[in-house]
Amino acid sequence: MNTSTMNSVFVTVGSTCFDDLIASMTSDEVVKALVDRGYTDVVLQVGRGSFVPDPQSCPGLRLEAFRFKESIAENIQLADLIISHAGKICTSQDCTVDINCMVINLEYVHCSWTRSQMQNMSYNFSSAFKHPDSYQECPQYLQENGQNVACRIPLHKNGQFDAFYTKLSMGGNLTVKKDYKHLKERVKINPPFNLSVNWSANGELCLYWVNNVSKPSCVEVMIRYRRASNQWQVSAEYQSTSYCIPLVPMGVNFTFQVKSRIGNLCGPGFWSEWSAPLQWGNYTGSISAPVPQSWWYLWLLGVIVLIALAVLLCYIERVKVLILPVVPDPSKNLQDLFYKHNGNVESWVHVSRELQEAFHTDYAESPCVVCEPSPTLKSKECEKPVQQHSA
Numbered sequence: 001m002n003t004s005t006m007n008s009v010f011v012t013v014g015s016t017c018f019d020d021l022i023a024s025m026t027s028d029e030v031v032k033a034l035v036d037r038g039y040t041d042v043v044l045q046v047g048r049g050s051f052v053p054d055p056q057s058c059p060g061l062r063l064e065a066f067r068f069k070e071s072i073a074e075n076i077q078l079a080d081l082i083i084s085h086a087g088k089i090c091t092s093q094d095c096t097v098d099i100n101c102m103v104i105n106l107e108y109v110h111c112s113w114t115r116s117q118m119q120n121m122s123y124n125f126s127s128a129f130k131h132p133d134s135y136q137e138c139p140q141y142l143q144e145n146g147q148n149v150a151c152r153i154p155l156h157k158n159g160q161f162d163a164f165y166t167k168l169s170m171g172g173n174l175t176v177k178k179d180y181k182h183l184k185e186r187v188k189i190n191p192p193f194n195l196s197v198n199w200s201a202n203g204e205l206c207l208y209w210v211n212n213v214s215k216p217s218c219v220e221v222m223i224r225y226r227r228a229s230n231q232w233q234v235s236a237e238y239q240s241t242s243y244c245i246p247l248v249p250m251g252v253n254f255t256f257q258v259k260s261r262i263g264n265l266c267g268p269g270f271w272s273e274w275s276a277p278l279q280w281g282n283y284t285g286s287i288s289a290p291v292p293q294s295w296w297y298l299w300l301l302g303v304i305v306l307i308a309l310a311v312l313l314c315y316i317e318r319v320k321v322l323i324l325p326v327v328p329d330p331s332k333n334l335q336d337l338f339y340k341h342n343g344n345v346e347s348w349v350h351v352s353r354e355l356q357e358a359f360h361t362d363y364a365e366s367p368c369v370v371c372e373p374s375p376t377l378k379s380k381e382c383e384k385p386v387q388q389h390s391a
Helices: 019-025 028-038 071-078 293-323 330-339 353-358 378-385
Strands: 008-012 040-047 062-064 081-084 099-104 106-113 125-131 141-144 147-154 164-170 174-180 193-199 205-210 217-228 242-246 254-262 279-280
Touching: 008 071, 019 040, 099 164, 099 174, 106 125, 106 164, 125 147, 193 254, 193 279, 205 217, 217 242, 254 293
Parallel strands: 008 040, 008 081, 040 062
Antiparallel strands: 099 106, 106 147, 125 164, 141 147, 164 174, 193 205, 205 242, 217 254, 254 279
């Protein structure tokens, strides 16, 4: 081995404390051995240990000591000699801390973080809406085994999908930041609930559910179901709160599940988890085939149309009689004169009694004698009434 190329030593204890190892690396014996082998630099990652050596404590070596940093991958790559405890050496992938934030059901922001090589550290999370200079401490931590593992931030009504800034402090020395330009595409709603199955009027098996979001125009759903133990059949994406299966055989068990997301018109968002499965089946009763509800409307409409036509026909006939009176049949009227009225014209033409009496001769009246005077006839003789003699 060419000792002239061996210059740097990297010592790491991870997230634990290993004061004995750090003290040994800065002892006179180890320092002398490293200098004799041509090492010039020593980098110590002391973790949560209580012993942090002074940079001037190793004569002949340039000493650097720190507790934690966002990544030690660069130190590992530059080191000619790596010394660690019996645990796993932290690689670039293991030591990367990532913050993942999602808007849950349009109610709050849920932020969690990875903890691969830092499980025993303390985590403090803060965030800010719109402006990066207005960080606030997490209002509600979620914990596992007494350690902060996530944060829940209430969603503001104004500017809820604007820029979002996060900051995670680990162990008091390492800080990780992550910014989101907007949260509109990071929405995840809860799965639908209150699933139920009923027979429809058309004899179809229909699934019904309730969405967790009050804006139905923004929600897309997907349904999957299977018969007995067959493979799942998945529907296309669409907007509804029901799904029907036609021609369902009797005595077959079904399993239904629904998931939802914010659609492209309002998001788009992430799909929710599948809802709790709904079991339905073992139906052995007789299924009647009721008349579809739409036929009842057609029957009612037909009856109304018939009644309207009958009324219209009667009205038209009455108007026709008024405008165009019926011409009587003369042959029928002449027959009535001879057979019904015995040739009595007055009775046939319906002459009133008063009119008939007005045309009768009244013989009770006194006759008026009119004579022309003559020289041989005296005027007194003309004044005497003429006596009528019956024949």
